[in-house]
Amino acid sequence: MFTGLVTTIGTLQLLSEQQVRVSCGAADLLADMAIGDSVAVDGVCLTVTELLPDGFVAAISPETISRTILRWSGGSRSVNLEPSLRVGSKLGGHFVTGHIDGVGYLEASVQTANAWEMSFQVPDSRVSRYIVPKGSIAVNGVSLTVAECNATGSWFKVAVIPHTYAETNLHDLQPGSPVNLEGDVLGKYVEKFLRLNGSVEQTDTEAVDEFETTYPMSDSITPSFLAEHGYL
Template sequence: MFTGIVETIGTVSSLIPQDDTTTGGGGTSLTISNAAPILTDVHLGDSISVNGTCLTVTAFDNDSFKVGVAPETLRRTNLGSLTVGSSVNLERAVAGHVRFGGHFVQGHVDTIATILSKTPDGNAVTFRFQPRDKDVLMYIVEKGYVTVDGASLTVVAVSDDWFEVMLVAYTQEKIVTAAKPVGGEVNIEVDMTGKYIEKQVKAYLGGARGFMLESLVEKIVERKLAQK
């Protein structure tokens, strides 16, 4: 579990494809340097969020750490587009004794989104994103939370095709997203609360109570017909 508060920005120093099925089968071994601020208490097997993707530490030293990235992760996130020298947002898994400054983030990327526009507003910048999987927009609400490349951000506008967040000057200095160009890609994780609510509502309206949903639809149709 993470908070969506980026602790530091690291740099990709090595990308090694893992073709042997015994060592990853098409995945990648990723080494990230300039990560000293988050390695003071690291252990093998710990989870670190890399651009919002929860990955497991397999080796580390005072300044860098290594993780394995599975083929499925490469397909579902923007980690597959990283190159040596790329900057990435980093956050350690949350500890039980720390203050919770962001929102609950799993590190499980729901989809990739494309930056449609960057609009300056004073010293802030409004970013408009278009998700590859439009279904995630049903979980994104104005003034709610969304995780962009691992950073917890507040939604300022949302439509059926895109959503927007605003980055204040301080945030622009602390996350990699601010430097990405129009057309660039970001990892998106929506607020898990909406998913749980949806599942519970479906369970309530479906199954043995399926007739309730049918009755509701019938009443809506009858009301619309009566208005004509």
């Protein structure tokens, strides 16, 4: 789990269809890193398989290659980096899983008095369905708020503050540049609940009845109820 608040920028090199190498100069990020850790690389959750003096090697899967912009990572390019969220850490962005939904493309980037207004085209319906006005979206792993979008979500605009623009690789984007997009995970659960409403199979109904018998719904959640169920 991540927050979409990028820690630093690194350089990614595609070693093979199974591995990437990421170099960075952030000593604090590397000092706390261990084999097996999860790191968001341009928003993609990757697992560290080897530690290097100036970075790390991570494994990638065919699904990751097909669903993200890693398939266009010929040579080397800058990437946004964020370590996984620790219990008790501040959640300043939004819940980002690191599981990319699809790819979008920068349409335009316009500097205003206090922000960069960036608009994107989203041809992939796996992403566009979760884009709503004032909703959250992760662009190359950066947590942003949708300022405007069309009815289908195939186009949206965000306002990027100067600090975020300068400290991430969003400043490298040119019109037509591909980006990794991840929709808000909360929207995905809402969509599934709505889709299943009224179409629960008998076996699922029995499971729901058993759950409600074990954990009956209450109009009020009291301190004693929370303590009884291990929350206090």
